[in-house]
Amino acid sequence: MSPAFVSPFAVTRLEWRRLLVRPLAWVLAALTLAWLAWNFTLLLGNFLAGQIQRAAQPDGPGFVDLVAVPLLAQLAQLAFMVVPLITMSVLAGERRNGTLPLLFAAGVPASRIVLGKYLAVLGWLLLWLALTLAMPLTLMHATHFDWGKLASATLGLALMLAALGALGVACSAFASHPAIAAAAALVIALALWGVNLGAQMAGINDGAINWLAMSTHLQSLLRGLVSTTDIVWFVLLTVLALALATRRLVADKERG
Amino acid sequence: MLRLDQLSRRRAGRPAVQDLSLLLQHGQVLGLLGVNGAGKSTTLSMIAGALRPDSGSIQLNGADFLEQPELARQLIGWLPERAPLWPELTVSEHLDAHGHLRGLHGAALKQARTAIIDRLELQPLARRLAGVLSQGQRQRLGLACALLHKPALLVLDEPANALDPVQVAALRTLIREQAAAGTAVILSTHLLTEVTAVCDRVAILHEGTLRHDGAVHSDDHAALERTFFEIAMSGNNQPARAA
Numbered sequence: 001m002s003p004a005f006v007s008p009f010a011v012t013r014l015e016w017r018r019l020l021v022r023p024l025a026w027v028l029a030a031l032t033l034a035w036l037a038w039n040f041t042l043l044l045g046n047f048l049a050g051q052i053q054r055a056a057q058p059d060g061p062g063f064v065d066l067v068a069v070p071l072l073a074q075l076a077q078l079a080f081m082v083v084p085l086i087t088m089s090v091l092a093g094e095r096r097n098g099t100l101p102l103l104f105a106a107g108v109p110a111s112r113i114v115l116g117k118y119l120a121v122l123g124w125l126l127l128w129l130a131l132t133l134a135m136p137l138t139l140m141h142a143t144h145f146d147w148g149k150l151a152s153a154t155l156g157l158a159l160m161l162a163a164l165g166a167l168g169v170a171c172s173a174f175a176s177h178p179a180i181a182a183a184a185a186l187v188i189a190l191a192l193w194g195v196n197l198g199a200q201m202a203g204i205n206d207g208a209i210n211w212l213a214m215s216t217h218l219q220s221l222l223r224g225l226v227s228t229t230d231i232v233w234f235v236l237l238t239v240l241a242l243a244l245a246t247r248r249l250v251a252d253k254e255r256g
Numbered sequence: 257m258l259r260l261d262q263l264s265r266r267r268a269g270r271p272a273v274q275d276l277s278l279l280l281q282h283g284q285v286l287g288l289l290g291v292n293g294a295g296k297s298t299t300l301s302m303i304a305g306a307l308r309p310d311s312g313s314i315q316l317n318g319a320d321f322l323e324q325p326e327l328a329r330q331l332i333g334w335l336p337e338r339a340p341l342w343p344e345l346t347v348s349e350h351l352d353a354h355g356h357l358r359g360l361h362g363a364a365l366k367q368a369r370t371a372i373i374d375r376l377e378l379q380p381l382a383r384r385l386a387g388v389l390s391q392g393q394r395q396r397l398g399l400a401c402a403l404l405h406k407p408a409l410l411v412l413d414e415p416a417n418a419l420d421p422v423q424v425a426a427l428r429t430l431i432r433e434q435a436a437a438g439t440a441v442i443l444s445t446h447l448l449t450e451v452t453a454v455c456d457r458v459a460i461l462h463e464g465t466l467r468h469d470g471a472v473h474s475d476d477h478a479a480l481e482r483t484f485f486e487i488a489m490s491g492n493n494q495p496a497r498a499a
Binding site: 010 | 307308332334357
């Protein structure tokens with residue numbers, strides 16, 4: 001007898017549904033988007049106020065440099081708080097509800113559980129990014145756009161959200177309580193961001209310690225510099241975090 | 257239908273189940289009896305595919321279940337103890353989620369959902385969140401999820417917990433109905449009355465080992481009670497015996 005076909009997105013659909021009916025996701029989206037919209041108006045106000053001065057500098061910073069990229073940089077700051085809150089329950093919550101064995105009993109492999117949940121979280125985060133991006137894009141017909149720089153910054157943000165999402169899922173896989181998962185994800189993300197702060201203060205701007213820091217890779221992309229090294233760094237972090245989460249789930253099933 | 261062969265599993269550093277061998281045919285209802293900590297839930301978790309045994313084999317319809325864990329998806333319906341649910345989903349959404357996980361889609365899922373909602377009288381609760389259900393309602397929803405995909409083997413861990421007498425009677429009718437339709441049922445309980453009311457066979461576990469495996473007759477309550485207490489009060493390492 002051949003087993004019934006189960007869509008690879010069955011877990012994603014379940015997680016997405018859970019995400020959408022929880023008030024936390026809506027409250028976070030509403031508050032952060034309101035905050036970003038307010039900042040967008042401030043950035044836009046400053047941009048308009050300095051327009052006459054910049055008219056004398058044809059190669060000076062434009063709308064993307066002064067409004068869009070700083071707005072995305074603010075989103076990156078908010079992500080350190082928002083992503084752990086969105087991911088904290090994905091696996092730790094299942095463990096607390098006792099529903100994780102239901103997924104195992106349905107014959108869903110641990111890797112597919114982790115990937116399914118990760119894709120749901122990633123969907124929410126990319127939607128959040130798209131809504132933020134929509135603010136500067138509303139003015140695309142009214143001003144000159146440096147599309148290359150905007151694409152690079154958007155890619156950087158998407159990679160960063162993907163990596164933080166994976167980190168959050170991994171912390172949720174290891175934690176017994178969602179709050180512990182959120183705290184762990186926040187601390188690890190901040191540590192990854194600023195691991196090179198000491199080295200920079202000592203005047204060291206090169207070397208392995210700087211390569212380890214998330215800030216190094218995001219800042220390059222926000223400046224419009226797309227390099228394979230930066231992309232690989234984010235992809236490696238994402239894959240490593242998801243692999244650790246899968247390994248933990250396999251151990252959970254073995255241990256019972 | 258189901259064959260357990262020398263199944264063993266350690267938990268928390270001690271053997272929870274040791275060398276358990278059992279055979280279950282289609283349409284048979286097996287009561288798994290034992291005091292708390294006897295290994296009933298561990299056994300059922302292994303049969304349901306939620307826990308991997310340390311050694312031994314589980315065969316479902318002749319196929320090695322440990323080699324093909326996806327068989328559980330189609331063949332087994334499991335109601336764990338205390339019916340774990342996603343509190344933020346409604347009753348209807350639970351059934352959809354379980355359907356998707358068990359490979360049901362579209363019209364087939366809709367049909368199965370409607371049928372099980374009608375059978376378990378869940379219609380008034382269909383749009384209610386699982387988090388606000390009473391324990392009895394949770395058990396009924398858990399049972400609906402286990403039955404949704406018409407499994408060939410139904411694994412029920414303490415299904416009568418928190419049910420009122422009317423619901424217990426309805427549960428017994430449902431179990432007999434399933435057995436009459438050819439579904440094999442394993443029912444874990446510590447209530448002897450539950451076993452004599454619905455089971456064809458009883459297996460008594462004590463300290464992780466099978467100590468008794470035999471037929472049950474509804475007028476046999478006193479004999480079953482005697483056997484159970486003899487085993488429960490005895491020491492370990494007694495061989496399994498057939499009634």
